[in-house]
Amino acid sequence: MPASTPPPPAASASPSGTPAGTPVPSASAPGRGTPPRGPQAARRETPPARPSAAAPQAASSGAPARKGPPAHAPREEAETTPAASRASASAPPPSAGARERRGRPAAAARADLEVRSHPGGPQRAAAPGPDGVYDYRITAVNHGPSQAVGVTVQDRLPASLVFVSSADGCTASGRTVTCGPLPQLAVGASHTWIVTVRLADDYEGDGRDIVNLASVSSQTRDPDASNNTTSVTGLPVPPDWGRADLSLTKTAVLPGGRDWVRPGETFTYRITVHNNGPGTARGLRVTDPLPKGLHFVGSPDGCAPDDGGRLIVCPGPDRLASGTSVSYALTVRVATAQTRHFGRIENVATVTSTTKDPDPSDNQNPPYTVYVKTGDHGELPDTGGDVPAWLGWAAGAAVTCGGLLMAAVRRREAGRGPRR
Known part of the structure; x- marks a missing residue:
């Protein structure tokens, strides 16, 4: 009798009904029975995972088999470790304030700034001193919704005012006074600069024609520019100023x-x-x-x-x-x-x-x-214009008396006649 050939071992079925050992096409692989087209399609196919030693036990117990990582994973996925992925997922994105501090304001950051100005300071009343000096208080207010970065205020003085000084570090270039920049101005906060000026030397008005303009700006986008400028008209100039x-x-x-x-x-x-x-x-x-x-x-x-x-x-x-x-x-x-x-x-x-x-x-x-x-004659008395008036009368009288005396003598000699 010819030797009987042992029957092939029965293939264990997977939970999906596919016999064990049969390659499972990936999602990107061609349909069943369709051969892969080209080398790119062949590389995209994922080879079946090799069953571990516990695979038969899992198969016999009816539990699904775990699939290990693909043997030929893409380079990007291979370089990203699970720990790095978890750290990247758990790290919060940088806030708008952090991006602004690095000099890169967030595109979504917005700060509505307002500028206010009026004469008078904490140490000086609105009325000027005797030298015509005034203080202007210029205030920047942030209405939000984001903090403002690099806040700058400019005060444009008219020809009737001259910059004197600023206790808050403002500087002047020509007729423009610049204050700041202030690094940050929080939402709802305000900051005030004091600018000291005086009336121009050639100003002759009464103060009602003096107009002072102030403006505010920042590196953060301002959604409402209508309140970024302000003007103050008039100063209490004394009535006797200018004369x-x-x-x-x-x-x-x-x-x-x-x-x-x-x-x-x-x-x-x-x-x-x-x-x-x-x-x-x-x-x-x-x-x-x-x-x-x-x-x-x-x-x-x-x-x-x-x-x-x-x-x-x-x-x-x-x-x-x-x-x-x-x-x-x-x-x-x-x-x-x-x-x-x-x-x-x-x-x-x-x-x-x-x-x-x-x-x-x-x-x-x-x-x-x-x-x-x-004079070059030493300390001689002045005999010019300082001659007393009586001396002239005396000299004239003496000359007159002498003339009369000479006339009398001549008449007397003429009356005697010639001598014999």
């Missing part, structure tokens, strides 16, 4: 109490400027052009020749309040080449101001009131 009547007087302080000096001697001119009001005089300047008969020696009050010439200029002050005065002393020397024995040396000084002067007629010392007499 100051200045007057100048000048005297010569001569050596030894004399009213004349010799060539080569020095003496001092004293110039006094008084403000008769009603307002403060600003930008004062005193000039004194020396004549050829005088040479400038020095001044303890800062007066000096302008560019080395003969025009002497005395500084400031920048402000001279109503009812106050300022004095300057100039030391000069009489030229030795002065040949006129008793000639006048006229010297006229002038005061000017950037404030309007309602009466400029007294801004110079009057002519022929400041002079010195010079």
